Amino acid sequence: xxxxxxxxSLLLVILLTICTCTYLRAQAPALIDRNxxxxxxxxxxxxxxxxxxxxxxxxxCIIMAFQLVMY
Numbered sequence: 764x765x766x767x768x769x770x771x772s773l774l775l776v777i778l779l780t781i782c783t784c785t786y787l788r789a790q791a792p793a794l795i796d797r798n799x800x801x802x803x804x805x806x807x808x809x810x811x812x813x814x815x816x817x818x819x820x821x822x823x824c825i826i827m828a829f830q831l832v833m834y
Contacts, residue, residue: 771830778824780806785813785820 788795788810799807813820 774823775827775831778820778827781809781813781820782824784809785817788814 784795784806787806795807795810798804
């Protein structure tokens with residue numbers, strides 16, 4: 764089943780995108796910062812969300828991990 768039609772999978776994809784973009788921006792800021800508009804701007808926005816809301820993103824990742832292990 765596609766991640767777009769399963770809500771749990773969609774949340775997992777969003778969380779993984781946020782975490783990956785935040786990590787990439789920490790390692791190579793020029794890679795993410797040069798594209799602030801358009802479709803690639805979503806990666807920049809995901810990195811900003813990961814930086815500013817990192818405690819909440821971390822808690823969401825932990826909850827999602829436990830949920831995936833239990834079900």
